[in-house]
Amino acid sequence: MKIKSGIGFDAHRFAAGRKLIIGGVEIEHELGLDGHSDADVLIHAIVDAVAGPALGRDIGNLFPDTDKAYKDIDSKILLKKAVDEIRLAGYEISNVDAQIIAQKPKMAPHIPAMRKTLADVMGLEFDDITIKATTTEKMGFTGREEGIAALASALVFRRG
Structure with missing residues (x-):
């Protein structure tokens, strides 16, 4: 079995007039995050x-911000599409931290x-x-309350 590890990082600035969605969960806050999708x-x-x-x-290659189809899209939809593509390529996701x-x-x-939502979307x-x-x-920018950032690591493995 071939095992691979991956890392991811993202950051968005706060913006008025938007919902704050983190991990697929809406969080009560006076500001949301700015972005092409739900950020x-x-x-x-x-x-x-x-x-x-x-x-x-x-994510930028899979779902480019130049494509109007992804404007204000729920990121859970993007995650589900990515997971489906990963499985079509013969991989499974072991875990995400x-x-x-x-x-x-x-x-x-x-x-x-967030954990429940993500597990449900990813089938984990x-x-x-x-x-x-x-x-x-x-x-820094998160400390000055200008935005939010996130890091993720994952293990994926090739089936068979």
């Missing part, structure tokens, strides 16, 4: 982490719902998705 930084990082090793591509970097809002209360077990959250102690 779900966690899902975008996960797509890169799983698609990189399995498909040799990233992710980190959300945000000063505010607090992410910990939402992590169980709840325990195959781990998510942590941290602040940057008020340093």
Whole structure:
């Protein structure tokens, strides 16, 4: 069995008039994130982490922001399409481990719902998705509450 690892990173600035969606979960906050899609930084990082090793591509190659079909799209749809492509290529996802970097809002209360949502979308077990959250102690763009970032790592393996 061939096993590959992947990493992903994404960051978006805050924007007024948008919902804040992280890990497929809407979080109560006065600002959302700016982006072509719903700007779900966690899902975008996960797509890169799983698609990189399995498909040799990233989210920008799979779902370009120049394509109007992806304007304001729910990132769970993008994740499901990426997972389907990964499986068509003969790979399965073993697990995803992710980190959300945000000063505010607090992410910990939402992590169980994010894990369940992501596991359901990806067809994985709840325990195959781990998510942590941290602040940057008020340093950098996340610390100044200008936006949110996310990191993800994943293991994929070739079936058969």
